[in-house]
Amino acid sequence: MDDGQRRVSWDVTDGLAHVRLDRPEKLNALDSAMFEALVAAGSELVHREDVGAVVLSGEGRAFCAGLDFAEFAAMRDRQGPRVDAPRAQVGAARTRGQQAAHVWSLVPAPVVAAVHGVAFGGGLQIALGADIRIVAPDARLSVREILWGLVPDMTGTQVLPELVGRDVAKELALTGREVSGEEAVALGLATRQAADPLAAALALAGEIAGHSRRATRHVKRLVDIAGRVGLAEGLQAEQDAIGELIGSPEQVAVVERRLAGR
Missing domain, CATH: 3.90.226.10 (2-enoyl-CoA Hydratase; Chain A, domain 1)
Structure with missing residues (x-):
C-alpha cells in the first residue's frame, strides 16, 4: 500500500x-x-x-x-x-x-x-x-x-x-x-x-x-503502563489480562501445539 x-x-x-x-x-x-x-x-x-x-x-x-x-x-x-x-x-x-x-x-x-x-x-x-x-x-x-x-x-x-x-x-x-x-x-x-x-x-x-496475538498485545500494553499507573492498578491489569487469556480458544490451541511438540 x-x-x-x-x-x-x-x-x-x-x-x-x-x-x-x-x-x-x-x-x-x-x-x-x-x-x-x-x-x-x-x-x-x-x-x-x-x-x-x-x-x-x-x-x-x-x-x-x-x-x-x-x-x-x-x-x-x-x-x-x-x-x-x-x-x-x-x-x-x-x-x-x-x-x-x-x-x-x-x-x-x-x-x-x-x-x-x-x-x-x-x-x-x-x-x-x-x-x-x-x-x-x-x-x-x-x-x-x-x-x-x-x-x-x-x-x-x-x-x-x-x-x-x-x-x-x-x-x-x-x-x-x-x-x-x-x-x-x-x-x-x-x-x-x-x-x-x-x-x-x-x-x-x-x-x-507467530505467538498468541492476544498475549503479545497484552504484553505490550502491560509493560507500557508500568510506572505510569499505580501499582495496584498495574497488578489488577495483569490479573485481568491473564483471566482473559487462560482457557481462551487461542491459548488452548497454543498449549495443544506445545504439548504435541514435546
Missing part, C-alpha cells in the same frame, strides 16, 4: 506488517506529506486484527534524516503550513508531528524499528515510538533540534528520559551530538545492534507474530 504521494509504503504478509518510509532521494526527510502518510498508516494498523507485529524501516541509505530543509526555510520565512498545527487528537497527541511518532505506541501489535544510516531529529523520535529499536553499529542518531534553535517536539522530551534517564536525555537534547548505533545501545536509546538491522527486525517481528 502507498500513502501520501509515495511517502510511505507498506504491506502485510503472514501477520507481519512492514511499513517503509519511502522518500529515499531525500533520505526519508519529513515534510507535511510524510507526516500525513505516517499517521495514516499507523492509524490503519491500530485497527488491523490480522497484524501480529510491525516493522518500521526506511528505504535507501537512511532511516530518516529528520525535518526537510524546505520546512526550515518556511519557518525562517514565516510562510507555508505549520507542521505542528493542531489536528484531531490521536491518542495523547494533538499535532501531526507528535502523532507521526506517537501513533506507533497506539498500534496494539508490537512495533520493531530497523535503523540504518541516520536517524536525526524527528526521524529519531519516530523510531522512539516503536517498542524495540534494532540499529546498525555505524548508524548515526541525534536529538538534533537544538542545532536549529528548536526543541524535540515529536514526543521526544517525554520518551527520552524513560529510556536513557533524565541527565542523559538532557545532554543529548542540549548538545545535539551524534551517537553511533553502538553507543545508542549502551545508552538505552536502542535495544540492540545488528549488521543488517532490517533482516534482524523482520526475523524478530516474524517470531513475535
Whole structure:
C-alpha cells in the first residue's frame, strides 16, 4: 500500500506488517506529506486484527534524516503550513508531528524499528515510538533540534528520559551530538545492534507474530503502563489480562501445539 504521494509504503504478509518510509532521494526527510502518510498508516494498523507485529524501516541509505530543509526555510520565512498545527487528537497527541511518532505506541501489535544510516531529529523520535529499536553499529542518531534553535517536539522530551534517564536525555537534547548505533545501545536509546538491522527486525517481528496475538498485545500494553499507573492498578491489569487469556480458544490451541511438540 502507498500513502501520501509515495511517502510511505507498506504491506502485510503472514501477520507481519512492514511499513517503509519511502522518500529515499531525500533520505526519508519529513515534510507535511510524510507526516500525513505516517499517521495514516499507523492509524490503519491500530485497527488491523490480522497484524501480529510491525516493522518500521526506511528505504535507501537512511532511516530518516529528520525535518526537510524546505520546512526550515518556511519557518525562517514565516510562510507555508505549520507542521505542528493542531489536528484531531490521536491518542495523547494533538499535532501531526507528535502523532507521526506517537501513533506507533497506539498500534496494539508490537512495533520493531530497523535503523540504518541516520536517524536525526524527528526521524529519531519516530523510531522512539516503536517498542524495540534494532540499529546498525555505524548508524548515526541525534536529538538534533537544538542545532536549529528548536526543541524535540515529536514526543521526544517525554520518551527520552524513560529510556536513557533524565541527565542523559538532557545532554543529548542540549548538545545535539551524534551517537553511533553502538553507543545508542549502551545508552538505552536502542535495544540492540545488528549488521543488517532490517533482516534482524523482520526475523524478530516474524517470531513475535507467530505467538498468541492476544498475549503479545497484552504484553505490550502491560509493560507500557508500568510506572505510569499505580501499582495496584498495574497488578489488577495483569490479573485481568491473564483471566482473559487462560482457557481462551487461542491459548488452548497454543498449549495443544506445545504439548504435541514435546
